[in-house]
Amino acid sequence: MDKPHLEARKAPKQARSQATVQAILTAGARVLAQESLAGFNTNRIAEVAGVSVGSLYQYFPNKAALAVALIDQERERLAVALEAAVASVSDAPLLEGLSRLARLAIEQQFQDPVYAAALDHEERRLPLGTRLASSESRLVGAILQFLEDHRDELPTFPDGSPKEVARDLLLITRVLVEADAHGGQGAPPSLHPRLVRALAGYLLAPGVA
Amino acid sequence: MDKPHLEARKAPKQARSQATVQAILTAGARVLAQESLAGFNTNRIAEVAGVSVGSLYQYFPNKAALAVALIDQERERLAVALEAAVASVSDAPLLEGLSRLARLAIEQQFQDPVYAAALDHEERRLPLGTRLASSESRLVGAILQFLEDHRDELPTFPDGSPKEVARDLLLITRVLVEADAHGGQGAPPSLHPRLVRALAGYLLAPGVA
C-alpha cells in the first residue's frame, strides 16, 4: 500500500535554487509542447533545463510529481482566467455569457494544443485520487458561480446536483475543443457555435425535465 | 519518414495458428481489463496467452498493431450494437430513441470500465491518422442514420455539417459516461438523465440557431 508522494521534496531557500526549480518547470513545459509525451523523461528535461538530473530529484521526488506540478500550474492559469471571465459576464444574458466562456476555452486550448493535450493525457493516467480536486473543483466552482449569476434564466435541475451539472459542462467543453484541436492547425469556424449549442442545449434542454 | 506498419504481419493458415492469434487477442483483452496499461507488454501478454513472444511477433509486427487489433475488435462490437439499436428505434419518437441509445452506451462502458478506458487511452496515444477512420466512421454513420430517421423532429443545423454533429454526439457520450465510470463501481442513477439531457439539448437547442 505504498503511496507515491507527489508533493515537492524540498523547498528551495536560496534564490539560485528557486531559479533552478523554475528552469525545470519551464523545461518540462517546453518539452511537452514540442515533443509531447515522447520526450518527457527526466534526463531530457534536466538537459533542456540546463541542470543535472540530480538537481531535478532534489526538488521533485519522482517524475509524477513534476507532471503534477505542471498540471497544477496550468489549471491555476485556467482557473484564474475562467473566474475573471465569469465575473465579467455576470450581468450579461446567459447566452452571451456562454458564448464568451466558450470563446475563452477555445482560445486557451488552441494556444498550445500539444501541451494542453499532453497534460490532459497525463492527468488521466496519474494516480491522482483526490489530488487535483483542488484545481478541478476551482474550475467547477467558477462554473457554479456562473450558474448562480444566471439562475433567473435557468430552469431548476431535476437530475443531477449543480456540481454534477458544472462538471458535465466542463467535460463537454474539454472534449469538443480537444477533438478539433487534435487534428488541424486552427480552430474550425464551426467549433464555437457547436460548443455554445452543446452547452446551452444542456442547460436549457426542453421537454426532458 | 518511416511509418510503422499497424497491419497484421502474416495471415494464419492452419487452424492451429488461428487459435494462437485468438489466444493472443484474448490475452491482450484480459490483461488490459485486469491490470490496465500497467501490465500491457508483449512478454506478459504472450505468457498469459500461453505462447511465446516469438509467436506473437509472427502475427503482429509490433505492439501497436496488437493494440490496434483490440481497438478495432471492440469498435466493431460497438458498431454492431449501435446499428442494431438505431434500427430498433427508427420508428420511436426522438426522445425515446435517444434515451435507449444512451442506455446502450452506458451499459457498454460499464460492462468493463477498465478495459474500455484503457482502449480509449491507447487510441488517443497511437499514431492512427486515418487508421481507425473505418470503425469510427461506422459509428458516425449509425448516428447519421438515427438523425435521418428522425429528421422530422429535428431543426435544420445551421452550424456544422451533420457529420460534425454526429461526431459531437459521440464525443459527448463518451466523456460523460467515461467520467462516471472512472470513479465508482456502478453507474450513478443521475448519469442516464444527464446524458439524455446533453444529447437532446444539443440536438434541439432553442434560440441558438
Add this chain to the structure above:
DNA sequence: CCTTTACGCGAGTAATTGCTCACATACTCG
C-alpha cells in the same frame, strides 16, 4: 576565516521492455 548547510553535478545502476534470431517441431502434399 572556517564550519555548516544548501546546492549542484553526472556517471552509473537496476529494472523494464520491445523485438530478433537461430533453432526445433508440426503439418502438407507429391
Add this chain to the structure above:
DNA sequence: CGAGTATGTGAGCAATTACTCGCGTAAAGG
C-alpha cells in the same frame, strides 16, 4: 517417406529510463 512450408520457441540483445550516490562547489554566518 521426404522435401518444403508453416508454426512455435525463448534466451537474450539493445535501447530506454527512472532514480541514486558520492563528491564537489557556493553561500551563510559565526
